[in-house]
Amino acid sequence: MTSDSTPEADEDGAPETTRVAEMTWREIETALERTTTLLVPVGSTEQHGTHMPLGVDVFMPEAIGELIAERSPALLAPPIWYGVSPHHTFKPGTFTVSTETFQRYVFDVCASAADWGIENVLLLNGHYLAQDPELEVVVRELRTERDVEAFHVPLVNLFGDVAEEIRTGDVSFHASEFETSIMLDLFPELVDMDAAEAVEPPEESLALTDYDALGDNEVGWALTAADMAELTPAGNIGDPTVATEEKGEALVEAAVAGVCELVDELESGE
Incomplete structure (x- = not known):
């Protein structure tokens, strides 16, 4: 790295970047004098419609993590790109790992950060609903085995109230109104709205289940790749055509504000 690309420091000598991957170990040492909180974006690489x-x-949790770290004392870890996505393998490009591999990998990443001084870990989950169970287990193990203040932070839980207020589509389950709106706010150049199409799920679902991210899902359940192939030729479930940048901005702000509150309390010791 040349001197021109080295992160500049503020008046106190702390690097301006909060991204661990862009810092030297000495800059990490300095940063740990200010914060012991680490944001870990956790997602997946899987099909998101046409x-x-x-x-x-x-992309979503990493960008939201960066916004959080700009407002509250926290470091931003490199993201975890591969998740538990067997139900999306009916389309090319999707990667998936086993539950056991995923849990062990995420645990080891966070445990290694604890070795160099991190006390609080927030797993910012962009692959919410699908891999919530795995991350709940990781959080418990980090707390019981490594004495780390660990939290599972599914994005949908953070923006759920706002999403309920601003939604115009009846269903947003995967790659539809909510995710598309967030991407329009954060990465509009990566969204092709001309290719977006609505895919309605079955009118009725099983009792205690619902094909909606904010639905009445009272029991745990999962879709297989065969289920998804039957449900959606395009890959999404719901209507992404009603997504807007303005909705995305509101959803992102709700998520950022909520996590900032948690980080600030963790850092203050309250």
């Missing part, structure tokens, strides 16, 4: 790229579930 209008969005496969990296949506990582």
Whole structure:
């Protein structure tokens, strides 16, 4: 790295960047005098319909993590790109790993950060709903085995109230109104709205289940690749055509504000 690309420091000598991957170990040492909180974007690389790229579930939490780190004391870890996505393998480009591999990998990443001084870990989950169970287990193990203040942070939980207020589509389950709106706000150049198409799920679902991210899902359930292939030829479930940048901005702000509050309390010791 040349001197022109080295992160500049503020008046106190702290590097301006919060991205761990862009810092030297000495800059990490300095940063740890200010914060012991690490944001870890966790996602997947999987199909997101005909209008969005496969990296949506990582692009979202990483960008939101950067916004959080700009407002609150926290470092931003490199993202975890591969998740538990067997149900999306009916389209090319999707990667998936086993539950056991995923849990062990995420645990080891966070445990290694604890070795160099991190006390609080927030797993910003962009592949929410699908891999919530795995990350809940990782959080428990980090707390019990490594004494780390770990939290699972599914994005949909953070913006759920706002999403309920501003939604115009009846269903947004995958790659539809919510995710497309967030991407229009954060990465509009990666969204092709001309290629977006609505895909309605079955009118009725099983009792205690619902094909909606904000639906009445009272029991745990999962879709297989065969299920998804039957449900959606395009890859999304719901209507991405009603997504807007303005909706995305509201969803992102809700997520950022919520996590900032948690980080600030963690850092203050309250």
